[in-house]
Amino acid sequence: MSKFQPAAYSPFHILLHWIIAALILFQLIFGESIEGLKDALRDGSTPDTATAFMGNAHIWVGIAILALTVIRLLVRTVSGVPAPLPSSKPQELAAKGAHILLYLLMIGAPVTGLLAWYGGIHTAEEVHEVAKPLFIILIALHVLGALYHQLALKDGSLTRMVTSRARG
Template sequence: MSKTQPAAYSPVHILIHWAIAALILFQLVFGESMKDLERALRGDGTPDAVTAFMGNAHIWVGIAVLVLTVLRLVVRARFGVPAPVPASRLQELAARAVHGLLYLLMIVVPLTGLAAWFGGIREAGEIHELGKPLFIILIALHVAGALYHHFALKDRSLMRMISSRA
């Protein structure tokens, strides 16, 4: 862990955060394409170009989420993160829980997807499919918390992940 605590998130922290957010949003919106690809491969064995592209995009975007998440954890460990804004004990626990569960999902969901697709592990696929509703719930909580801090508490929590200026 870093011996010093930065005053603000670095541009690298911010870029990785928003890149992962965009990739996960893509997965949530277009993730059903994997089912289309699987059905096509089980059926006549030849998916159309769009189905093949979207299915493969799902795989590669999932890998990108996993790689960027590992990179983000390395950056956090190496360079640290700013101290949390002052909050009640309950808000602090909720923030830690949501962030921790998001990190867990950003690792487990791609790994189980890869295990299901390339390893044929049915149970991994079932776990993988639980990721979508869990991501939606946690993202909603994360966004609600950020908006609450920004509009109700009027602190700089949200702005810290938009600009690296302290």
């Protein structure tokens, strides 16, 4: 990790955060569409245009999430991130654990999906299917934590991922 600790997240880091968040939301909403494509291909039939488009979109959006997450981790390593806001030890551990699990999912879900789709690895498919409920739980905790910090503690935590201006 970088020894440099900036006062605020960079605009690029913030942009990556929100693009990845939007792509994950897309996957959570439309991700089941891959099943229609898989079924059509398994049955030897030609999928309709919408099924083919949405199934392929699931694959390409997953690849984009993987690539952007790797870039985001590189940005964190090279540029550093702001220090966490002061909080209790349990809150710090919960936040750190949730972030680590989110990063693992942002890498693991696309990798297992690719292994399942292109490698035909059934175990990878089973692991991939667990990603959706885990993402939903972790995103809910992440959002609730951000709202708690912003609204109850009023420490500006949420603002840090909206603007690159350092708090004064």
